[in-house]
Amino acid sequence: MATSKVILVTGGTGLVGKAIEKIVQSERRADEKxxxxxxxxxxxxxxNSTKKIxxxxxxxxxxxxxxxxxxxFHNMSHNLDFLRNNLHMNDNVLQISFxxxxxxxxxCLSTCIFPDKTQYPIDETMVHNGPPHPSNFGYSYAKRLIDIQNKAYHEQHGCMFTSVVPCNVFGPFDNYNLESSHVVPGLIRKLHDLMEKGGETFTVLGTGKPLRQFIYSLDLARLFLWVLREYNEVEPIILSVDEKSEVSIKELAEEIANAYDFKGKIVFDTSMADGQYKKTASNAKLRKYLPDFEFTAFPAAISESVQWYKENYKNARN
Known part of the structure; x- marks a missing residue:
C-alpha cells in the first residue's frame, strides 16, 4: 500500500514523541510515513526556519x-520566556500548516492551563473561565491561545486543527534536569543520585499533599494516535487517567522509593512551595469515545520508568 499520510511530529525526540515513535514502530502501518x-x-x-522544515x-x-x-520553580522564575517562546513556536507551526x-x-496542551480558581473536576469547557495559577501564567496563556487559534483557523479557513490536554505525563526519555524537570523525573533523578552516593534521607520539596493525575507516556501515545486518526472535533479533548487514579506527591515519592527498593527515610521540606493543590480533570469525554481503554497501572508504570532510567541514566537528559 502506498503511503497516504506524512506525519510530522515536532518535539519528536522528547518524552511523548519517543513514546509515539515506539508505538508507531510496533504497528508498522504502510500507509503512514x-x-x-x-x-x-x-x-x-x-x-523561515519552520517553513523550511x-x-x-x-x-x-x-x-x-x-x-x-x-x-x-523554573516556571516561576521565567514566565516571560515561557510566554514568548511558546507564542512564537505555536503561531509558526499553525500558520505554516495552514x-x-x-x-x-x-x-499538545496541559492541564495547568485551566483556571486556578475553579470547580473540580475540570473539563474541556472550562479552559478560559479565569486566570491560570500565577506560578506558570506565561506557559499557560501561550498554550490557551492554541485553542483560540484552532477555532479561528477553523472558522475562517475550515482547518481541522485541534488539541489534546494530557494530565501529568511521565515515562522513558523524560527530562531529568533538576532545574527544569517535572515532578516524576525530578524525583527519580534525585533518588537515583542519592542512592549512588549512599545517602539515606530522600528529601522531597513541599508538603507532599498536592494531588495529581499521572499518565504513562506509552498510554498517552496510544491515545494521541487515536486522536490523529479518529477524533475530528476542533474542541480540545482531555487525555487523562480516571479521577479515582489521582495520587498525592507523597504517594508518588513512596512509589518511586519502592521501585528503587530504597530503605531510607523520606522527608518533606515544607519551606518550599507546593504550587497548585489539585488539577483534577474529568476524562468523561474521552470515556464517551473509548469506554474500555485500559491505562497502565501506576505502580507498574513507575517501575518501568525507574528501570529505564537506571539503564539509561548516563545518556538521559540530565
Whole structure:
C-alpha cells in the first residue's frame, strides 16, 4: 500500500514523541510515513526556519509537541520566556500548516492551563473561565491561545486543527534536569543520585499533599494516535487517567522509593512551595469515545520508568 499520510511530529525526540515513535514502530502501518523532529532540525520560534522544515518534509498531518517546558520553580522564575517562546513556536507551526495545506494538526496542551480558581473536576469547557495559577501564567496563556487559534483557523479557513490536554505525563526519555524537570523525573533523578552516593534521607520539596493525575507516556501515545486518526472535533479533548487514579506527591515519592527498593527515610521540606493543590480533570469525554481503554497501572508504570532510567541514566537528559 502506498503511503497516504506524512506525519510530522515536532518535539519528536522528547518524552511523548519517543513514546509515539515506539508505538508507531510496533504497528508498522504502510500507509503512514512518520518524521520525528528534534531541535537540531530547526528553530520553530523562527518563521523561515519552520517553513523550511515544512517544505522539506511536506507533511499532510502534524502532531505539535514542541514547547518550552519546565517544572514549578523554573516556571516561576521565567514566565516571560515561557510566554514568548511558546507564542512564537505555536503561531509558526499553525500558520505554516495552514499555508502548506496540512490536513490536520493535533497540538499538545496541559492541564495547568485551566483556571486556578475553579470547580473540580475540570473539563474541556472550562479552559478560559479565569486566570491560570500565577506560578506558570506565561506557559499557560501561550498554550490557551492554541485553542483560540484552532477555532479561528477553523472558522475562517475550515482547518481541522485541534488539541489534546494530557494530565501529568511521565515515562522513558523524560527530562531529568533538576532545574527544569517535572515532578516524576525530578524525583527519580534525585533518588537515583542519592542512592549512588549512599545517602539515606530522600528529601522531597513541599508538603507532599498536592494531588495529581499521572499518565504513562506509552498510554498517552496510544491515545494521541487515536486522536490523529479518529477524533475530528476542533474542541480540545482531555487525555487523562480516571479521577479515582489521582495520587498525592507523597504517594508518588513512596512509589518511586519502592521501585528503587530504597530503605531510607523520606522527608518533606515544607519551606518550599507546593504550587497548585489539585488539577483534577474529568476524562468523561474521552470515556464517551473509548469506554474500555485500559491505562497502565501506576505502580507498574513507575517501575518501568525507574528501570529505564537506571539503564539509561548516563545518556538521559540530565
Amino acid at each position: 512518520w518524521v520525528f523532529l528534534s531541535s537540531k532540525d530547526g528553530d520553530l520560534c523562527d518563521y 515544512f517544505e522539506k518534509h511536506r507533511p499532510s498531518h502534524v502532531i505539535h509537541l514542541a514547547a518550552m517546558v519546565g517544572g514549578l 499555508e502548506t495545506g496540512v490536513e490536520k494538526v493535533v497540538s
